[in-house]
Amino acid sequence: MNKEFLSIKKLIETKGYKFTIQKRIILEELFSADIHLTAKEIYSKVKNKNIGLATIYRTMNLFTSIGIVKEIHADGMSYYELKMYSKKPLHIHFKCIKCNRIIDVDNTGVEIKYLKLNREIEESKKLQIHDANIMLIGLCDKCK
Ligand SMILES: [Zn+2]
Ligand SMILES: [Zn+2]
Known part of the structure; x- marks a missing residue:
């Protein structure tokens, strides 16, 4: 695990949550995507790894609430992008x-x-x- 992942893991655990394999996979997608993703777009990238849409919504809510991810609202849609360790x-x-x-x-x-x-x-x-x-x-x- 690289340094960024380790400190995010620590942050999640400090807040009282487990750093599950699902969270890790979703995080990997956010790191590799250079664009804003909707929950459905994340889902289409990870569904072959047995992660359901409900898990993604839950995870993105958590990531947003503890400041890992930024949520952008446009036309009733939510888009997500990394806030921590973002290059921009x-x-x-x-x-x-x-x-x-x-x-x-x-x-x-x-x-x-x-x-x-x-x-x-x-x-x-x-x-x-x-x-x-x-x-x-x-x-x-x-x-x-
Ligand atoms: Zn942006
Ligand atoms: Zn256009």
Whole structure:
């Protein structure tokens, strides 16, 4: 098990849960996917390993509640992406209304501005921001 997995395992156990083989398999999918996945998409990747959809919903709820995963809502759907050990922790999302694709806007220039914006709001409003969700809506370059 690599370092990331070990510390996630520890976190899950600290919260009083078991690090089951199912959790590990789902985590592996999240690490290898570079896009946002719905519970059904995760299911289609792991169903041959005897993991049911209910287990995936349960696991994703747990992962979200303890901060391993970030849940993104769009049109009544939930998409999941890694929050811990993500190569792009803070980014803006764009959703295409035609093909329903969710794109990460994660080039460095935007990330730094986004971070700065968060800091400015924290200072001016005396808040402490833990997370941010910005969803831009429109047409992607293929659907334009
Ligand atoms: Zn599109
Ligand atoms: Zn994203």
